[in-house]
Amino acid sequence: MNEIVKGLEIIKKDDDLISLGSRLAFHPLAIKEARGAILIDYDGNEIIDFLSAACVANIGHSHPKVIDAIIDQTKKFIHYNPAYAVFEQMGNLAEELIRITPGNFPKRVAFSLSGGDANDNAIKVARSYTKRTKVISYHRAYHGTTYGALSLSAVSLAMRKNLGPFLPDVYHIPYPDCYRCNSAPTDSGCNMACMEQLKELFNTVVPKEEVAAIFLEPFQGDSGVIEPPAQYIEELVKVCKDNGILLVVDEVQSGFGRTGKWFASEHYGLEPDMVVLGKSIASGMPLAALVARKEILESWAAPAGSFSTAGNPVCCAASLATINVIEEEGLIKKTEELGLYAVKRFEEMKGKHALIGDVRGKGLMLGVDLVKDHKTKKRANEETAKISYRCWEKGLFITFFSGNVLRIAPPLMISREQIDKALDIMEEALGDVEAGRVPDEILKKVKGW
Ligand SMILES: Cc1ncc(COP(=O)(O)O)c(C=O)c1O
The missing domain is CATH 3.90.1150.10 (Aspartate Aminotransferase, domain 1)
Incomplete structure (x- = not known):
């Protein structure tokens, strides 16, 4: 060197x-x-x-098709605040995101600028839809640094020290980590102690009927790539369904082909109520999205989920080109x-x-x-x-x-x-x-x- x-x-x-x-x-x-x-x-x-800008450059740096898409769109116009006018790139991209994300049910899309603010949108709209306030996240999770996402995050003290108070009604439970499992397995194998900890939270601290959503990274990324066992995910889905709790899956890092599927949720046959997308969605242009069941994103009113430059047509063009490259190549x-x-x-x-x-x-x-x-x-x-x-x-x-x-x-x-x-x-x-x-x-x- x-x-x-x-x-x-x-x-x-x-x-x-x-x-x-x-x-x-x-x-x-x-x-x-x-x-x-x-x-x-x-x-x-x-x-x-070996970092891809932290999973932002999934299709590689400076892909010629993304460069062309950005230049073409920039020559037409750069942006108009989507609260006030419509441009076709946003609808076209929403159609594609609905197509590629798990879950064959009617959906809508909320665009934003970073994985963090997309998670914030998910907290807001989960509360608005369920009329419940409490949200559950995991120890060692990383969801971003806007205040909502930061309140969900618990990967290290460095990102929380002296920054409180955080969003109220956010609770953290241990993530299912089979390599560093805190509970000694029974003779018959895993005893799903991690699932018991969620149930214990419901029994002692948080009434489950007050929980709006559980935020899950399908593979916990920044804690060191932790893959939960399939049984945990199955039980989690059941707990959410039985109790009217929304399951929000953060695919900001694990999405867009990163794990050898479009989304890591697919490794578990998981169809979340909401999927959070960011990072590689537009190959480095600032774009993020929340793709959710239609009725959830119909439960709030503008401007509660509005950002002046979100869903920018240049970023949408880059994202459409990115999806195209992933499929074509x-x-x-x-x-x-x-x-x-x-x-x-x-x-x-x-x-x-x-x-x-x-x-x-x-x-x-x-x-x-x-x-x-x-x-x-x-x-x-x-x-x-x-x-x-x-x-x-x-x-x-x-x-x-x-x-x-x-x-x-x-x-x-x-x-x-x-x-x-x-x-x-x-x-x-x-x-x-x-x-x-x-x-x-x-x-x-x-x-x-
Ligand atoms: C799983 C996950 N969610 C959300 C984020 C936050 O994304 P951003 O940095 O775009 O706000 C990250 C970033 O590392 C992440 O890994």
């Missing part, structure tokens, strides 16, 4: 001027250009992207296959590298959980930071979450050769760290979150 010189000048300006509430400390990456799965920095380095099937291939390679690495405790996820939403000890599952935080840094030095941009889970989330169009190169780099980095070849010094730089 060329020495980072020009990049550091650019980063310095950012360090001096930009709010500290937004950038996480990983590597000194300043991007000059990006194409497909490759990032090009200001010092001429070509780096494989067969990215969903390809993601499923690449995911299976990557998991197989990680399982082989697990046999050789004691640091790998667990490999989780589907498609190209994978987590490699590094532990100091397979029995205690103590998180190998320093080793993880060092591996991430060593990969960076070798031309692979890879981050981690929960301190010790390497995040595997490349663009879905990444080639088999690029995946192989990246996994080779990861394996070399694992070896380097295990052999003590990466100095402790780097822990001052790579903090992660």
Whole structure:
């Protein structure tokens, strides 16, 4: 890798001027250009992207069809506040989102600008529709940083410290995490203790008839790619149905092909009352959406769900092009296959590298959980930071979450050769760290979150 010189000048300006509430400390990456799965920095380095802008660039960076769609629409007109005038791109996109999201029932769409405000819309409209106030979310969930979404989120104290009070009537329960299960399994296997905790909440703290909605990430993303067991989801659906509680599924990270299906809900045959979409929906243009049962989005009145620049026709055009590319290039099937291939390679690495405790996820939403000890599952935080840094030095941009889970989330169009190169780099980095070849010094730089 060329020495980072020009990049550091650019980063310095950012360090001096930009709010500290937004950038996480990983590597000194300043991007000059990006194409497909490759990032090009200001010092001429070509780096494989294993983050996809945090699952924003699912179809790869700067796809020519998205660029064309943006230019074409921009030449016609850029925007008009959709509260006051109609343009066809919004309706066309709503039609497509209704088609691809799970659930063969009448739906409507509410557009917004970020995954966070789409979750806020979901809280508002769930309350309005059910005339109930309480909402339930999960420990270690990430739903965004607008106040509603932040109130749902519980991934780390860093995002909540000194920011309260949060939205009232939001309750958190443990997420079903089979690798780090808090309850000792019975002789006959899993005893669904996580489901019992929801029932206990209903018995002791929250009357279920007062609950408007439960917010679920179908794979919990930022806590380290946790996949709930199918039985949990089945029981959750039943609890919601039996008690008139809406099930809101946040597919902001797991959607748009990321897990080898259009939506992670499909792995469970799940048809949520509301689906929250964002990130890759418009390949990086600011757009998010809430797709919900028709009657739910008919239960509130304007401007309760209005944003001046939401559903912008340029963003809608980018989103329509993105959907088209996913289908035309067969990215969903390809993601499923690449995911299976990557998991197989990680399982082989697990046999050789004691640091790998667990490999989780589907498609190209994978987590490699590094532990100091397979029995205690103590998180190998320093080793993880060092591996991430060593990969960076070798031309692979890879981050981690929960301190010790390497995040595997490349663009879905990444080639088999690029995946192989990246996994080779990861394996070399694992070896380097295990052999003590990466100095402790780097822990001052790579903090992660
Ligand atoms: C599952 C999930 N929901 C919501 C969000 C928030 O999206 P945004 O950053 O666009 O507000 C994120 C972002 O990481 C996410 O992973």
